[in-house]
Amino acid sequence: MMKVVRGFYSVAHAVKLCRPNVVCAYPITPQTEIVENLAEMYANGELENCRYITAESEFAAASILVGASATGARTFTATCSQGLILMSEVLFNAAGMRLPIVIVNTNRALSAPLSIWNDLQDSMALRDAGIIQLYVENNQEAHDAIPQAYRIAEDKRVLLPFMVCMDGFKLTHAYEPIDLLEQSVVDSFLPPYKPAAYLTTKKPLAFGCYAPPHVYMEFRVVMQNAMDRAKAVMGEVFREWAEVSGRDWGGHLEVVYPEAKFFVISMGSIVGLLRKVVEDLRKKGYEVGLIKLRTFRPFPAEDLRKSLSDAEKVIVLDRSVSMGYEGNLSIELKAALYGSSADVVSMILGLGGRDIPREFLEKLIENAILGKEGSGFKGVKDFEEVIP
Amino acid sequence: MKLKINLGAISEPLQSENLKTGDWGTEWAYVDKDKCTACRICEQFCPEGCIEVKEFGEEKYAVVDHKYCKGCGVCASVCPQEAVRMEIKELFKLEVC
Amino acid sequence: MRYFGRGHGACPGCGLAIAVRNVLNALDGKCFVANSTGCLEIISSQYGKNAWGVPYIHSLFDNVAAVASGISEALKAVGREEEGKVVVLAGDGATADIGLTLHGMFDRNHDVIYICLDNEAYQNTGHQQSGLTPLGEATTTTPAGRIQLGKTGRKKDMVAIALAHGSPYVATSSAVLPADIRRKVKKAANIEGAKYIQIHCPCVTGWGIDGKDVVKVGNLAIETALYPIVEFENGKLVSVRRIKERKPVEEYLRPQRRFRHLFVDPRGKEIIAEIQRIADRNAERFGLDLKKE
Numbered sequence: 001m002m003k004v005v006r007g008f009y010s011v012a013h014a015v016k017l018c019r020p021n022v023v024c025a026y027p028i029t030p031q032t033e034i035v036e037n038l039a040e041m042y043a044n045g046e047l048e049n050c051r052y053i054t055a056e057s058e059f060a061a062a063s064i065l066v067g068a069s070a071t072g073a074r075t076f077t078a079t080c081s082q083g084l085i086l087m088s089e090v091l092f093n094a095a096g097m098r099l100p101i102v103i104v105n106t107n108r109a110l111s112a113p114l115s116i117w118n119d120l121q122d123s124m125a126l127r128d129a130g131i132i133q134l135y136v137e138n139n140q141e142a143h144d145a146i147p148q149a150y151r152i153a154e155d156k157r158v159l160l161p162f163m164v165c166m167d168g169f170k171l172t173h174a175y176e177p178i179d180l181l182e183q184s185v186v187d188s189f190l191p192p193y194k195p196a197a198y199l200t201t202k203k204p205l206a207f208g209c210y211a212p213p214h215v216y217m218e219f220r221v222v223m224q225n226a227m228d229r230a231k232a233v234m235g236e237v238f239r240e241w242a243e244v245s246g247r248d249w250g251g252h253l254e255v256v257y258p259e260a261k262f263f264v265i266s267m268g269s270i271v272g273l274l275r276k277v278v279e280d281l282r283k284k285g286y287e288v289g290l291i292k293l294r295t296f297r298p299f300p301a302e303d304l305r306k307s308l309s310d311a312e313k314v315i316v317l318d319r320s321v322s323m324g325y326e327g328n329l330s331i332e333l334k335a336a337l338y339g340s341s342a343d344v345v346s347m348i349l350g351l352g353g354r355d356i357p358r359e360f361l362e363k364l365i366e367n368a369i370l371g372k373e374g375s376g377f378k379g380v381k382d383f384e385e386v387i388p
Numbered sequence: 389m390k391l392k393i394n395l396g397a398i399s400e401p402l403q404s405e406n407l408k409t410g411d412w413g414t415e416w417a418y419v420d421k422d423k424c425t426a427c428r429i430c431e432q433f434c435p436e437g438c439i440e441v442k443e444f445g446e447e448k449y450a451v452v453d454h455k456y457c458k459g460c461g462v463c464a465s466v467c468p469q470e471a472v473r474m475e476i477k478e479l480f481k482l483e484v485c
Numbered sequence: 486m487r488y489f490g491r492g493h494g495a496c497p498g499c500g501l502a503i504a505v506r507n508v509l510n511a512l513d514g515k516c517f518v519a520n521s522t523g524c525l526e527i528i529s530s531q532y533g534k535n536a537w538g539v540p541y542i543h544s545l546f547d548n549v550a551a552v553a554s555g556i557s558e559a560l561k562a563v564g565r566e567e568e569g570k571v572v573v574l575a576g577d578g579a580t581a582d583i584g585l586t587l588h589g590m591f592d593r594n595h596d597v598i599y600i601c602l603d604n605e606a607y608q609n610t611g612h613q614q615s616g617l618t619p620l621g622e623a624t625t626t627t628p629a630g631r632i633q634l635g636k637t638g639r640k641k642d643m644v645a646i647a648l649a650h651g652s653p654y655v656a657t658s659s660a661v662l663p664a665d666i667r668r669k670v671k672k673a674a675n676i677e678g679a680k681y682i683q684i685h686c687p688c689v690t691g692w693g694i695d696g697k698d699v700v701k702v703g704n705l706a707i708e709t710a711l712y713p714i715v716e717f718e719n720g721k722l723v724s725v726r727r728i729k730e731r732k733p734v735e736e737y738l739r740p741q742r743r744f745r746h747l748f749v750d751p752r753g754k755e756i757i758a759e760i761q762r763i764a765d766r767n768a769e770r771f772g773l774d775l776k777k778e
Contacts, residue, residue, distance in 0.1 A: 021559060021562040021563055022555060022558050022559050022562055049562050049563060049564075050562055051558040051559075051561055051562045053554070053555075053558055053593065054593070055551070055589060056586065056588060056589030056592065057585070057586075057589070059547075059548065059551075059585070059586070060548070060551040060585070060586040060589045061551075063544060063545070063548035063551030063552050063555065063586055064551045064552070064554050064555035064558065065555060066542075066544050066548075066551075066552050066555060067519065067542065067544070067551065067552035067553060067554065067555025067556040067557075067559065068555035068556065068558055068559035068562075069555075069559075070542050070552075070555075070556070071517075071555070071556045071559035071560060071565075072559065072563065073555075073558075073559035073562055073563060089545060089547075090544070090545065090548060093544055093545055096396065096397070097396040097397070097544075098395050098396035099396070159395065159396075196395070197395060197396075197398050199517055199540040199541075199542060199556060200540055200565075200568060201514075201515055201516075201517070201539065201540055201568045201569045202568070203540075204401045204486075204537065204538055204539050204540045204541070205398050205399065205400065205401065205540060205541070206398065206399040206400075206401070206530050206535040206537050206540075206541040206542075206543075207396065207397075207398055207541065207542040207543065208396075208397065208530070208542055208543035208544055209397045209398070209399045209530045209531060209532040209533075209535060209543065210397075210526070210527065210530065210531055210532065210543075211397055211531075211532045212531065212532075215391065215393070215532055215533070218391055218393045219393060219397055222393050392533075394532075397532050399530065399532055399533060399534075399535035400535065401486065401490075401535060401537060401538045401539075402486065402487060402490040402535070402536070402537070402538050403490075403533055403534050403535045403536075404490040404491065404492035404493045404494075404529070404534050404535060404536035405487075405490045405491055405492050406492065406534075407492035407493075407494075407534060408492065409491070409492050409493075409494075412497060413497055432503075432506075432507060432663040432664070433503055433661075433663060433700070434503075434506075435495055435497070435498060435499045435500075435501075435502030435503050435506070436491050436493070436495075436502065437487065437489065437490075437491055437506055438491050453491070455491075456491040456492060458497035458498075458696075459497060459696075460497035460498035460499075460689075460696030460697070460699075461497075461498065461695065461696040461697030462498050462503070462696055462697070462699050462700060464697065465697050465698075465699070465700045465701065466700050474697070
């Protein structure tokens with residue numbers, strides 16, 4: 001059913017259709033409206049077999065979900081930025097305990113200085129945790145991602161937490177016409193959560209045991225193996241979703257103009273803008289293509305190598321920085337391209353919600369193709385450092 | 389033999405029973421069955437759960453499982469009949485030269 | 486099936502182990518245990534050496550109350566509450582200091598029995614002070630030195646905190662009163678809401694006592710009024726364990742290595758006097774003395 005709704009509603013609606021058992025809420029801009037919409041649904045009795053808990057912090061919210069998920073419940077929460085970092089201790093723990101918790105992260109910059117506006121610094125800080133990360137371009141993709149997230153996370157070959165990343169404000173608060181899913185479609189796509197091992201008095205098990213050196217390493221190898229298997233499972237689920245919904249979002253990446261010599265690569269809502277920019281540059285005669293990276297973890301290194309095997313130059317648009325080194329996507333891409341002869345230009349822009357005008361972006365990429373623009377922060381104002 | 393790696397480090401119940409902690413201490417508890425009235429106070433106090441009242445035909449008295457007894461002495465200190473004594477293990481009966 | 490197996494790694498004479506066995510027996514093993522990082526977790530849940538015979542989860546140090554809340558809510562969501570009671574077993578450090586999520590559990594009144602196993606320090610990591618370490622105790626982070634003689638702060642009143650949150654059942658007990666533990670746990674199991682029971686657990690290694698002195702020392706804590714054994718229902722005091730003949734605090738302090746410095750250093754006398762005042766205040770506040778002077 002087509003409806004013009006805001007991003008946060010499209011997420012909340014999809015979560016409702018996935019029949020969660022425990023939903024935890026803690027407010028943080030710009031995700032708050034997601035949990036508010038769910039609260040309304042809960043108050044109106046639209047969430048069956050569900051308990052909605054107003055946690056006292058994001059750390060508490062994630063911890064409640066750990067207990068709930070271990071007991072066999074399907075769980076959900078949404079957070080970002082400070083909240084994500086606050087719950088990071090629990091998320092690392094949940095990943096190690098192989099609990100398929102689904103989180104929507106409404107990408108927001110990290111303090112200090114405080115910023116409620118969008119960049120990818122928060123989810124990048126969690127990239128080592130063992131959590132699957134999917135970045136969506138628009139609200140329809142966010143809506144579609146939720147049932148897929150549960151399917152993938154709860155798959156016995158995976159069993160890891162799943163983070164759907166959507167740009168704060170740019171997507172969460174934007175109105176879009178969304179083809180809202182029907183309950184019957186989600187029910188046939190997503191079966192009820194039936195964990196193999198869970199807390200029950202019928203079969204007492206101990207969760208979260210500690211592992212001395214003689215055995216810890218194998219647990220981490222097993223997690224990495226699960227991440228590797230997730231690549232294939234995600235591919236399967238993406239393909240099945242395309243058939244079920246009629247919307248094909250691609251695989252771990254989407255490549256536009258695969259024969260191009262120059263590629264622009266990025267994640268999130270900026271990709272929507274880049275589609276237009278790439279078209280305009282091609283009209284000007286540049287052999288430029290676009291790579292939308294959807295799955296950041298597990299990182300699809302082989303897919304990227306294959307897509308860029310004949311590329312002359314790759315222009316990476318990062319919206320986060322690993323302080324002391326480079327933009328996160330650039331670091332990972334360069335590692336994936338080790339040995340390749342392609343040139344990589346690493347550009348960091350749009351931090352803290354800094355606007356990226358289309359003309360500015362077009363000029364930037366054009367100059368990068370022509371070798372007139374190098375790596376570094378882009379769109380920075382003229383400033384001087386002062387100690388007050 | 390392959391190392392068993394359970395999902396998420398989950399463990400099956402009561403595996404600790406394989407660990408015979410009876411070799412920890414220098415003493416073991418012994419129950420004088422004639423003094424024991426099977427009141428079960430020792431059962432409630434033993435941190436290990438290795439002293440239990442058992443039935444032997446007509447008789448009923450507490451028995452210590454030396455496979456697990458760490459020789460802490462708590463049972464001996466609470467028995468109202470003073471039926472439990474702590475005795476140094478043979479291994480530690482050393483002669484001073 | 487046993488609820489708590491033998492062969493666990495607790496020190497000989499460990500008060501925690503006595504308390505835990507009695508808690509689980511009181512519930513006939515029909516429970517879900519959430520346990521924070523600490524002595525109990527380390528001695529019982531090493532991978533492959535699990536001592537638990539009941540469903541058990543260990544997550545982190547600081548979130549056990551929230552994890553238990555999540556278990557309770559999940560059971561309600563899927564209609565499985567009848568399977569068993571949700572119980573938290575947490576140390577004093579995990580409760581009074583780092584256990585931030587405790588307040589949320591109380592605030593929302595989740596159906597959980599929160600049991601604080603109080604051995605009065607972070608014993609697992611080698612006896613560092615916690616919020617429930619009493620005045621004057623020497624720990625590795627509040628040692629007895631030339632200038633400072635052990636902890637100068639007070640023992641946090643977790644009972645008051647639980648009552649302030651409106652907990653329907655708040656009680657204290659001791660590992661040396663196993664029948665009392667069982668009675669209170671059974672009572673808590675029949676009350677809906679976030680309940681708090683604090684159990685004093687003598688620690689042979691941390692307190693510096695022998696296994697054979699555990700019961701004597703544990704009882705002295707009660708008989709000197711330093712550890713009042715009380716019970717509150719819906720905020721009202723419903724029972725106290727009265728003391729027939731109150732003993733001076735020295736009798737309790739002297740046998741323990743953690744208080745030995747108070748008897749060696751002349752300045753220790755003042756601290757002992759302050760500890761006596763604390764005991765006197767406890768006795769008055771709860772009406773612990775059987776004989777009225």
